[in-house]
Amino acid sequence: MPKVVDPQQRRAAIADAVLAVVARAGLEAATLRAVADEAGLAIGSVRHYFDGHSELIIFAAQELDRRITLRVWAHAERILASLATAGDRAGRRRLSEELLAEWLPLDEAREREAVLRHTFTVAARTRPELLPHALQLRRSMATVVHKVLETARSAGGLAADLDLDRESARLCALLDGLSLRAVTGSPGPMRDLLRAHLDALP
Template sequence: MPKIVDPEARRRAVAEAVFRVSARDGLEHASLRSIAREAGLAIGSVRHYFRDHAELMIFAMDELARRVGERIRMHAERLLSPDPGIDRRAAAQELLEEFLPLDAARHEQATLVLAFTTAARTRPELRSRVAEWDENSRAVITRVLREAHRMGSLPNDTDIPLESLRLTALIDGLTLQAVLRPDHMSPATMRRVLRRHLDTLKNA
């Protein structure tokens, strides 16, 4: 009896192979052939699920965004819950920390995001996805600051768009340093810098 294959599960398995090859060897080495080998498939099987390399890369980017989004949504639901017993300052920091490479899984994801972002400079088919990542991240950060402002945790005259840009730049900078120099930018340091920045917003 022929083996029944779930097409979506197989596509995600191939995306996993993209992640492993890219994290280990760099995105420039994530060819269809190397990805097929990593996934334990014939290259023809990969082509059965993806028309070409560009379609596979776009799917992998969407899968990466989906995983990060699931974690962020969990924290957002807690932050926006009407439960009066929730420590919203702590909830906001925990949500923002999801953007930082604070453990092995998030470090690998940050490495992949940086790789795709860099590749998009010379690969037009990736640019719209990178722009969407940036817009979605900024929207989440803006939502966090607006909620803090609504709850009275920020001064009345806080410039939310400007502070969103500033906080986004801080998170991007910490992430870049942690990916390029993990021995220099530890999780504890990133948490401390983020906490200090949030304190300056509150006391402005």
């Protein structure tokens, strides 16, 4: 009797393989053959779902965004609820820092995500098919950053006239810059710099 394959499980296994290859060796290394080998599949099994390299890479970028979003929002709801009711300014800043640090490569899992985010973002400069997906990765970060600042402001932890759009953009740039420096060999005091930035907000 032929083995029944769950398409969702198979696509998840392929996503794991693509992201592993890209994190280790870059986008160009993620050929159908390399991904099939990484996943322990026949190349025909990968071709059943993806026609070629570009389609595979686009899928991987979408899957990366989905996984980061799920991971971050698993913490966000709890932290944002606490942020809204925190009794003092220092407590609100600490909670804000805790959530925003989800984009810093402070452990192996977040370091891998940072490598992948920056890999897809840089590749989008010369691969137009990736640009919408690289922009979506940025929007996903911006959404949470804006929500953190909005919640902190509403709770009295930030100035009532704080320009949320401007400060969100500044924070996203800081998080991107810190994570890029870290994954290219200059980690520095990432958490301290994030804390100093938050402490300097009015």
